[in-house]
Amino acid sequence: MKQALQLKLGQQLALTPQLQQAIKLLQMSTADLQQIIEETLESNGLLELENDAASESDSLDFSQEAAAEETSEELAVDAAWEDLMPSSAPPPSLGSVDTDFSERDSAEESLRDHLLWQLNLTRLSDVDHLIALALIDAVDADGRLTQNPESIHRELDLEEVELDEVIAVLHRVQHFEPSGVFAIDLRECLLIQLRQLPVDTPYRELAGAIVSRHLAQLPTAPPRQLAKKLRTTESELEAAVGLIRSLDPTPGAKIGGDQTEYVTPDVFVYQRNGRWLVELNPDIAPKLRVNEHYVSALNGGSPSDRGYVKEHLQEARWFMKSLQSRNETLLKVATKVVEHQKKFLELGEIAMKPLVLADIASEVELHESTVSRATTRKYIHTPRGTFELKYFFSSRVTGDDGGDSSSTAIKAAIKQLVGAEDARKPLSDSKLCNLLKDQGISVARRTIAKYREQLAIRPSNERKRLN
Numbered sequence: 447m448k449q450a451l452q453l454k455l456g457q458q459l460a461l462t463p464q465l466q467q468a469i470k471l472l473q474m475s476t477a478d479l480q481q482i483i484e485e486t487l488e489s490n491g492l493l494e495l496e497n498d499a500a501s502e503s504d505s506l507d508f509s510q511e512a513a514a515e516e517t518s519e520e521l522a523v524d525a526a527w528e529d530l531m532p533s534s535a536p537p538p539s540l541g542s543v544d545t546d547f548s549e550r551d552s553a554e555e556s557l558r559d560h561l562l563w564q565l566n567l568t569r570l571s572d573v574d575h576l577i578a579l580a581l582i583d584a585v586d587a588d589g590r591l592t593q594n595p596e597s598i599h600r601e602l603d604l605e606e607v608e609l610d611e612v613i614a615v616l617h618r619v620q621h622f623e624p625s626g627v628f629a630i631d632l633r634e635c636l637l638i639q640l641r642q643l644p645v646d647t648p649y650r651e652l653a654g655a656i657v658s659r660h661l662a663q664l665p666t667a668p669p670r671q672l673a674k675k676l677r678t679t680e681s682e683l684e685a686a687v688g689l690i691r692s693l694d695p696t697p698g699a700k701i702g703g704d705q706t707e708y709v710t711p712d713v714f715v716y717q718r719n720g721r722w723l724v725e726l727n728p729d730i731a732p733k734l735r736v737n738e739h740y741v742s743a744l745n746g747g748s749p750s751d752r753g754y755v756k757e758h759l760q761e762a763r764w765f766m767k768s769l770q771s772r773n774e775t776l777l778k779v780a781t782k783v784v785e786h787q788k789k790f791l792e793l794g795e796i797a798m799k800p801l802v803l804a805d806i807a808s809e810v811e812l813h814e815s816t817v818s819r820a821t822t823r824k825y826i827h828t829p830r831g832t833f834e835l836k837y838f839f840s841s842r843v844t845g846d847d848g849g850d851s852s853s854t855a856i857k858a859a860i861k862q863l864v865g866a867e868d869a870r871k872p873l874s875d876s877k878l879c880n881l882l883k884d885q886g887i888s889v890a891r892r893t894i895a896k897y898r899e900q901l902a903i904r905p906s907n908e909r910k911r912l913n
Contacts, residue, residue, distance in 0.1 A: 468768040472775060472816070475823035476710050476730045479772075483732065486765055492740060492755070493762045496733035557589065557627075557701040558582060564622045570615070573607060577615040581628060589627035589698025590635065626697035633661050639693045652678060652686040664690075665910050711827035713780040713835075715791065722788055724781045727827075731773050734766050778810050779820040780835060787838050791828055795858035800842035800850050843889055851887050857897050859887060864903055869911040 471479065487493055561582045570578060580602055584593045593601075599612045620628045625642050629635035636657045643650050655676060656664065663672065664687070673683045694700070714725045741759060744751040783806060789797035803821075807814045821835035840854040863881055867873045873881070875894045882889060903909075 464764045464768065467764060468771050469819075471768050471772045473819040473822065476712055476825070480730065483734075483769075487734075490758050490762050490765075492736050492758045493734055493765070494737050496735045557585065557587060557698045560701050561585065561619075561622055561627070565619070568618070570618075573604070574611070574615050574618075576604075577602065577607065577612055578619055581612075581616060581619055585628060585698065587698055588696035589624065589629070589701075590696075591628055591630050594630060624694070624697040624701060626694060632695055633657055635695060635697070636661070636690060636693050639697075640689075647689070649682065649686040649689050652676065652682060653689045656683075656686055657690060665908050709825045709832065711832055712776060712824045713826040715780075715784055715826060715828045717791075717829070722784055722791060724777065724784050726773055726777050731769075734762075734769065736762050736766075775810075775812070775816065775820050776824060779806055779812075779817055780824075780826055782806050782809050783821075783826075783835060783838050790838070791830060794830065796855050796862065798838070798840060798852040798854040798858070800852040801839050802841070803839060843893065851889070853897070856882070856887060856889060856893075857901055859885065860894065860897055860903070861901055864898075864909075867909075869909070872906040872909040874906045 471482070474482065487495070565575070565578050565582065568578075577598075580598050581591070584591050584598055586592050595609065595612045595616055599607065599609045602612070616628060620638055621642070622628070626635045626639045629638055637654060640650060640654045640657065656672075660667065660672060660675065669680050669683060673680045676683065678686075710730055711727050712730055714727060716723055716725075736759065741755055744755045783801070784791070786799055786801050786805070789799065803814045803817045807817045810817070812820075821839070824835045825832055826835055837854075840852045842850045843853055843856060859882055860878060863873060863878055875891050875898065878894050878898075879889065879891045882894070898905075
């Protein structure tokens with residue numbers, strides 16, 4: 447084979463350490479950023495916090511032309527930011543950082559822990575205790591059994607244990623709190639709660655009969671017809687149905703559940719003189735500076751001292767520049783988002799406009815991936831509450847008339863209409879479609895059904911009430 451040299455020309459993006467640091471800081475949450483700043487201050491003796499309380503605040507009024515300084519060409523390169531954060535590795539959640547404002551002071555007790563605590567206070571044989579543990583393991587977050595007693599009996603695979611013994615232990619643990627746990631289905635859950643009510647509870651027996659024999663027909667059956675079947679009056683039927691509604695269909699949900707996350711807003715939005723202003727939270731964007739006196743003292747020292755200064759001074763300047771770039775990008779993106787969603791700030795969800803990452807990216811001249819990082823796990827405090835910046839982005843829904851509506855606004859309108867409906871004559875998806883069209887929102891019935899399911903709103907036949 448003949449050997450030869452070939453010369454090729456090409457372009458390749460080189461991710462410098464400074465660019466990598468800027469990328470990582472931008473995609474960090476407030477909690478992660480605070481921890482990184484503290485660690486950098488501890489590891490780099492040349493960096494210190496600026497104590498000048500009179501420093502000028504970083505704010506922008508989008509009613510005027512933005513005067514934010516452009517970031518350097520090196521930091522503006524973002525086409526390959528995805529290389530540093532693979533899509534298969536999601537960023538850590540707020541709860542993963544051990545800070546005062548990202549986690550609760552104490553962990554909540556889970557439903558399983560609550561049931562185990564009651565089991566340890568119950569006198570059972572070793573075999574029955576083993577059966578009870580298997581039953582607890584089969585309980586979901588709502589307190590409902592995910593397996594029937596037969597399946598649990600088969601999985602135990604103990605020769606000396608009969609199915610009757612599993613059922614007996616099940617009846618025993620069904621007396622645990624909260625009332626209604628260890629039920630196979632909704633009917634059994636409600637019956638357990640009714641049986642544990644005092645025997646002199648008004649309409650307890652009638653409510654039990656309704657749940658036992660007519661629970662499926664309860665939403666749709668005419669009150670007169672149902673009262674005739676139960677050999678009672680309509681007024682007594684209404685009182686019994688009221689008792690049923692007072693029961694908890696998901697008793698386990700009130701124990702434990704998701705831990706509350708406390709977040710600190712990255713951006714504040716407020717109105718002044720009729721204009722909406724956007725401002726970075728100064729508490730999460732501390733001012734850093736290099737201790738020049740320390741640098742001068744070390745530069746006049748030994749060669750090792752001068753080497754320390756050279757290494758750490760470059761690191762300090764890179765970190766401050768990356769932090770400044772993060773703050774400028776976040777402020778720029780938040781300002782444009784607020785400019786698009788002023789109607790939401792004034793009127794609420796129903797006035798939300800359709801907005802996608804590409805809209806903001808083109809206006810601030812950044813890549814969509816940069817805007818995505820600048821809005822993920824970043825929170826904005828508004829007069830209507832604190833929201834993640836991602837909340838203000840919603841897909842466009844194009845109606846039959848060619849008009850665009852925000853999916854968030856459509857959901858808010860559906861929720862509003864269902865909340866004001868007559869419980870005796872709930873609105874069907876077709877009716878909701880017509881009412882929205884009267885409001886200028888033209889969407890298909892299947893779209894209404896999809897959004898209704900996302901809002902956890904039941905179909906009209908299941909929302910119907912007798913009273």
